[in-house]
Amino acid sequence: MDASRPLAELEHAVQAGFQAFFVTGQAGAVLHRLLERLLQHCPRLKIMVTSRVRLGVAMEWLLPVAGMPCPEPEDQEYIHDKYMNELVVGKFLRETRSRLLGIVDKLRAARNIDAVILAGTELPLVLRDRVHNGVPILDTMRIHVEAAIAEMFS
Secondary structure (H helix, E strand, C coil), rough: CCCCHHHHHHHHHCCCCCEEEEEEEEHHHHHHHHHHHHHHHHHCCCEEEEECCCCCCCCCCCCCCCCCCCHHHHHHHHHHHHHHHHCCCCCHHHHHHHHHHHHHHHHHHHHCCCCEEEECHHHHHHHCCCCCCCCEEHHHHHHHHHHHHHHHCC
């Protein structure tokens, strides 16, 4: 793929009047120089990026989230293993879904969680329900896309 194509498409979209873009996950870290260049040349442009690391671009706002309960280390290892070795490669197994929901139940019992945040794009493919045993399951991709669309049309 031509490396200049995404830049040309973004520049065309800005020229056509787009005022907002949404970038998620690692794409923001990869595209940070491009995003900064777009912001320099298009002062009305708004770009929302979700990332674990700061991008270091001008006008960046950092909204830290602290104090969130996390699964136990062994459950984190299980989630990471299944995410990288199954979900990312398109394998969606019932036993993985069952164990992930078991981790949700364990968090509810041990830490009285109010909701579960699915922060990986593949997780909603295996955890499709919006609620499990009374615990809301929040699909961050859906939430971000809905917010980005609402912002664009407001």
